[in-house]
Amino acid sequence: MAKSAFKPLQAAALVIAALIAVPLLTVAASLLPGAAGPTWAHLADTVLGSYIANTLYLCAAVGAGTIVIGTGTAWLVTMHDFPGRRVFEWALVLPLAVPTYAMAYTYTDLLQFVGPVQSWLRATFALAPGSYWFPDIRTLGGAALIFTFVLYPYVYLLARSTFLERASGMLDVGRSLGLGPWRRFTMIALPLARPAIAAGAALALMETLADYGAVSYFGVQTFTTGIYRAWFSLGDREAAAQLAAALLGFVTLLLLIEHLSRGRARFETGGIHQAIHPGDRLTGLRAAGAVLACLVPLGAGFLVPAAVLLHMAMSSGDAQFGERFLQLARNSFVLAALAAILAVAIAVLLAYAARTARGNVHRHVNRLAGLGYALSGTVISVGVLLPVTQLDTWLASTFMSLTGRNPGLLLTGSIAALVYAYLVRFLAVSLHTVEAGLGKITTSMDDAARSLGHGASATLWRVHVPMLRGSLFTAGLLVFVEVMKELPATLVMRPFNFDTLATQAYMLASDERLTEASTAALAIVAVGVLPLMLLTREIARSRHRR
Incomplete structure (x- = not known):
C-alpha cells in the first residue's frame, strides 16, 4: 500500500520533468542529419x-x-x-x-x-x-x-x-x-x-x-x-x-x-x-x-x-517614470512571482519524487530538467517556440473546428509560453535549493509519517513543507530575482506590447538613451540586492558560528 501510494506522485514528476526537458531535446534534435x-x-x-x-x-x-x-x-x-x-x-x-x-x-x-x-x-x-x-x-x-x-x-x-x-x-x-x-x-x-x-x-x-x-x-x-x-x-x-x-x-x-x-x-x-x-x-x-x-x-x-x-x-531618469514605469514594474513583478511560485512547486514535486523513488531514474531525469540553467535565454526561446508554436496552431485549429471561432495564439500570444521558458531556464535554481533542504531531513520522518497512515501528499504537506519553509522561501526569492534580470528570453517571447523593466532598459540603451534607461536598470539592481543581503548576512555569521 505504501509503495503504490507514491506511484502517482512519481509518474507526475516524470511527466513534468519531461515537459521541462522538451526544449533542450528540441534544440539538440536540430543537429540531426539533413537538418x-x-x-x-x-x-x-x-x-x-x-x-x-x-x-x-x-x-x-x-x-x-x-x-x-x-x-x-x-x-x-x-x-x-x-x-x-x-x-x-x-x-x-x-x-x-x-x-x-x-x-x-x-x-x-x-x-x-x-x-x-x-x-x-x-x-x-x-x-x-x-x-x-x-x-x-x-x-x-x-x-x-x-x-x-x-x-x-x-x-x-x-x-x-x-x-x-x-x-x-x-x-x-x-x-x-x-x-x-x-x-x-x-x-x-x-x-x-x-x-x-x-x-x-x-x-x-x-x-x-x-x-x-x-x-x-x-x-x-x-x-x-x-x-x-x-x-x-x-x-x-x-x-x-x-x-x-x-x-x-x-x-x-x-x-x-x-x-x-x-x-x-x-x-x-x-x-x-x-x-x-x-x-x-x-x-x-x-x-x-x-x-x-x-x-x-x-x-x-x-x-x-x-x-x-x-x-x-x-x-534625469526616465521621462515616462509615472504610470508607464509602474506598468513595467507590474509586468516584471507578475512574471517573476508567477515563475517563482511554479518553479518552487515543481521543484518540491521533483525533489520529493526522487527522494521516495527506488533507483536513480528520477535523479537523472531531474538533472536533465535542470540543464536549462546552463543555457542562454535565447537558446531556451528557440527550444520553446519551435514545439509550442506547433501546439498553438493545433489548439487554434481544433478550437475553430469545434466552435467556428478563431481563438488566436493561446500560448505564444500570452505570457504562458514566456513563463514556460522561465521555468526551463531557472528550475535548477529552485530544484538545487529544495534538494539541499530535503537532504537535511532524515528519512525516518517519512517512515514515521507512513506508520501513522499518512500518504505521500499528506507526508509532504504536513511534515516536509513546514520544515522546508526557509528553503522554499530562498528558492522562490532566487528565481524571482533571476526572472527580473532575464533579458534574452523576454525579448524574444514577450507578447505584443508587453514590456518589462529589463526590456525597457535594453531598448532605451540601444537607442543611446542611457540616462532614461537608468531608472529601470536601477530598479532591477535594487531588487537583486535583497536576496544578496540575506545571503551575505549568513556569510558574515558563518565565520563566527564555526
Whole structure:
C-alpha cells in the first residue's frame, strides 16, 4: 500500500520533468542529419568562425579573471585580518545584483568621449580632442572585463566556503610546520579548493555564454547574438536552432571539463568541528594592499555602476517614470512571482519524487530538467517556440473546428509560453535549493509519517513543507530575482506590447538613451540586492558560528 501510494506522485514528476526537458531535446534534435539548410551554410562561410573565436576568447578571459579575483579575495578575507575585512566578507558578493547589460550601459556612459572621465581629462590636462588615446570599452576586451567584475562572486563564494570548511585545519598544520603564507596558499589551500574554484568558474562561464544584452550592446558577435540575428533578421528558425545546438555543445563541453577537473578527488572533514584561525594580521602596506585588492573589484563591479545609475536616475531618469514605469514594474513583478511560485512547486514535486523513488531514474531525469540553467535565454526561446508554436496552431485549429471561432495564439500570444521558458531556464535554481533542504531531513520522518497512515501528499504537506519553509522561501526569492534580470528570453517571447523593466532598459540603451534607461536598470539592481543581503548576512555569521 505504501509503495503504490507514491506511484502517482512519481509518474507526475516524470511527466513534468519531461515537459521541462522538451526544449533542450528540441534544440539538440536540430543537429540531426539533413537538418542543415542554406542559411546554416551561409553562416558557416561568413560569421561562424568569428562566433567561435569570440566565444572562446570571452571564456578564456572571463575564466582567468574570475578565478584570480574570486580566489584571491576569498583567501584574503578568510585567512587574514585587516581593516574592513568584516565588511568585505559580505560586500564582495554584491556585484551579482548588477545585470551585465546594466553594467555595460553605465560604463559606456562613464567612459565614452563625452562622458565624465574623458571630459575631466581634457579639462584638467588641456588635451585637444583626438590628441590622446583612451581605451574603448565597447570591444571584446571591454565585454570580458564587464563579465569578470560581475561574475567573480561565483568563484569567491565557493572558494571561501572551501577555505572555511576544509582548509582551516590543514592550514594550521602547515603553519605549525613553518610554512609561510604563500606556501600554505599554493601547497595546501589551492589544491583543496580546486574543485570549488572550477565549479565557480564554470558557473561564471555559463552566465557569460548565456548573455545577450551586454555583447549585443557592445557589438560583439557571439553565438547568442547570432541566434537572435538568424531568427529575427534572417527569419530562419532552423538556423537559429542549429546555432543554439552549437552553443549547447559549448556548455556540455564546459560541464564535462569542470567534472573532469575534479577527477576522483574527495575531501572529508571527518565530522570534526574545525576551529577557524583568527588569521594573519596585516598592517602597514600589506594591509593597504589587501584593502585595495578587495575594494577594486567591489568598486568596479557594484559601487561605481550603482552610483552612476543612481546619479542618472536622480538627475534625469526616465521621462515616462509615472504610470508607464509602474506598468513595467507590474509586468516584471507578475512574471517573476508567477515563475517563482511554479518553479518552487515543481521543484518540491521533483525533489520529493526522487527522494521516495527506488533507483536513480528520477535523479537523472531531474538533472536533465535542470540543464536549462546552463543555457542562454535565447537558446531556451528557440527550444520553446519551435514545439509550442506547433501546439498553438493545433489548439487554434481544433478550437475553430469545434466552435467556428478563431481563438488566436493561446500560448505564444500570452505570457504562458514566456513563463514556460522561465521555468526551463531557472528550475535548477529552485530544484538545487529544495534538494539541499530535503537532504537535511532524515528519512525516518517519512517512515514515521507512513506508520501513522499518512500518504505521500499528506507526508509532504504536513511534515516536509513546514520544515522546508526557509528553503522554499530562498528558492522562490532566487528565481524571482533571476526572472527580473532575464533579458534574452523576454525579448524574444514577450507578447505584443508587453514590456518589462529589463526590456525597457535594453531598448532605451540601444537607442543611446542611457540616462532614461537608468531608472529601470536601477530598479532591477535594487531588487537583486535583497536576496544578496540575506545571503551575505549568513556569510558574515558563518565565520563566527564555526
